[in-house]
Amino acid sequence: MLMQKIQVYRSGAVRRVFEFKAPWLALTAGAVAVFVAIPLLYIFLRAVGADETAWQRLLQTRIWRLLGNTLALVAAVTGGACVIGVGLAWLTERTDLPGRRALRWLLALPLAIPAYIGGMVYLTLLRPRGGLIPQALEDLFGQQVATPSPLGFWGAAFILTLFTYPYVYLLSGAALRSLHASMEEAARTLGRTAWGTFWQVTLPSIFPGVMAGALLVALDILAEYGTVALLRYETFSSAIFVQLAGRYDRSSAAVLSSVLVGLAMILLWAELWIRGPRRFTQMESNWRPARRVALGRWRLPAIFFVAGVAFFSLAAPLGVLVVWSFQAFTDGQVLEAVFRTGSQGLGSFVWNSLWTSLLAAALAVTLSVPVALFSIRSPSRVSRFVSRFCQVGYAIPGVVIALSLVLLVNRLLPFLYATPLVVVMAYVLRHMPQATRSSEAALYQLSPTFEEAARSLGRTPQQTLIQVTLPLILPGLLAGGSLVFLTSLKELPATLLLRPPGFDTLAVRVWVWATDGFYIQAAPAALVLVMAAALALAFLLHREPIINEQG
């Protein structure tokens, strides 16, 4: 989504497309949309059909508190991510901060660290009683020393902000980069100071980028389970998880889920609404990068700020994981546990993680191609609707997908029940929008003249599709696929709820060990997970102008 947003953002207004109409295409795309939409509709049906008492019980007691908790966390993290993300983007794009090129990489990388792994690290270090740092301080000074607690609202907000700000960072960075220098110069000649220009012209101009990033952060927080559960802060997602995993109260879970999905829908709609009729695409001609601001005496504070963010979101968690992994490898007993837990070891977690995520990526991309072809190559109201429908997965948190699939598969496809394929299905449903957007953006940017040339050289529409279109959009498809892979790898709640007994992925193992307090044992698996995710992220980022270009 990140990449496609940036691309669409640059590619400008409506343009000519090469039309390609075929009945099979409409049918296939429609079938994909139905497949994606069923779980969502099912949840609403269950919620509406739920016992009235379930609604009343929840309305009287829990919903309001959960709503308050969830909204507070979403607001705090989104706000924090915007401040940090925009601040960092401005510093690395528009000032003479040293080491900008390397920093653009480093500051994007926390996206590869699942927030619950960060949560595990900070919890182990700072837990009020028994945390490594409070313990060490107590041993040193012989008495308890007050340290910040990672538990509760502020802890959760802080840690989630650390691992979600890159969404805002990358998108607002791209927006800053595409901003014309003359825009700010015009403001200066119209009487604004440099500072006034920043607030009245620069910030509003990159606003869509910031909002797109903020939306991703907010949806992430709505769906977040692992971190809030670890840090004992109850939100909708974690409450649904408890209903499902602990009490098996599916009616309550469905009611809570429908409220959660409703919230996500409101966020999606709000982002569209806030943007309004203003369009921010600018003509590419005469683009000149704006001049870098000399930081002067602000240089040192700026370096401290950037270094602080990089330390807490990247260096500290990675460093700690590396140290613990070393400890794990030097302790025979722990090592034994890492490589053999019951009948399974690290190798099988890695394998399970990889094949489920890769399969999900391949499936999502394959399914997205007909949808993208349909919506871009034969634009109509119907095709737009199909494309929108394939993107509702954004609004459905992992726990909700899991609930829906548990119910549906049980009823309709019992032979799939308790197989890893249900896990893969959840990944596909949840991450389908990323693949769809990637494929659509790639198709949209393809100049129609390539296909027109192929037709004029004697190829049929089908031949053109296979010989020209698909090879040309392949990079875009791969980008979408690696995004699906990356997010599937990190996905926790759906995996936990849907996996067959004994089927462990890296995410599941790390989580189980972390909740049991075996953090040293969890470290090597966590490190492997982060590294795999970082590889996928690096593949995505190397295509990004914000990372690539000199400057």
Add this chain to the structure above:
Amino acid sequence: MSRVDIQNLNKHFATAEVSAVNDVSFGLGDGKILALVGPSGSGKTTTLRLIAGLERPDAGVIRLNGKVVAAEGVFVPPERRGVGMVFQDHALFPHLTVYENIAFGLRGRKNAEIRTTVNEMLGLVGLERMAGRYPHALSGGERQRAALVRALAPRPVLLLMDEPFSSLDADLRREVRQQVRSILKMLQATVIFVTHDQEEALYMGDLLAVFHQGMLEQMGTPEQIFHSPETPFVAEFMGASDFLEGRAVAEQIRTEIGTLPQPAPKGMSDRVQVALRADDVDFVLAAAGNGMIVERLFLGAFNLYRLRLDSGQALHAFKGHTEILPIGSRVEAFVCAGHPLAVFEDGNGVGGR
């Protein structure tokens, strides 16, 4: 009332080998429109940006209405110069409507005053009905006009325009140019604008300043620049001249196609180059002759003939649109200027065509 004076302005960019602006001086007074013209990279846009305060000069003094805004140790930031600027890409703020864009420079004034000014400006360029639109919903010409009145609304001391018409297509350009010129004249604005199009410079400018490699080659009225170019570059850039070798003898100059009844300028050696435009040359068919027709380009109102003299020298000549003569014909070419021609010392960086 409004005046800009520039003395020995210098600007060097770290990445470039030569100076972008090299010791440029000029002054411009009330209500005049000055066109800075020259090929790309000649320093005209940099000069404009230095006046606006968007670049810092390395040396030199800029005065607006007698007040120093840039000099050694003095730098007034752009927002306090009271200079309006129209950008090449218009730079209309995409997040503001046309109305808000025009009102942007009026901050701090009374609401009623802002409303009157913006409406007056919108009326001036016929954009009243577009007030509530965002820039992306305007046509190229409308954007251009909106950008113009946005710059004019705060009543700037000086209006700067950076290739303001280059993003418009040819038809529209001619029309908008006309409107803009009459508006500027009506407001009696003092204007400096940049263009690389000599026709545009001649049309829009009360005065022209020709730039070449960071230096101001010549400044004067369009007629002065066109009729008496002071450097070969100006002669070549303004009106595509051919350069013909000549020899100064007594009070005349002898060339391959006849003797010119004008003396070479004082202090010049006797080997000179005469700048000839197509309208200064004529020819008749003549079997003996001094050259031949190589090519004929039909330009609508004219035929432009390319001739090759027996020495190999190329010359261009205009003929009426009905006078169509076969290529390859032998001709006798001669000068028919009716005014003194520009003469330069030979080997003085003269590039013939």
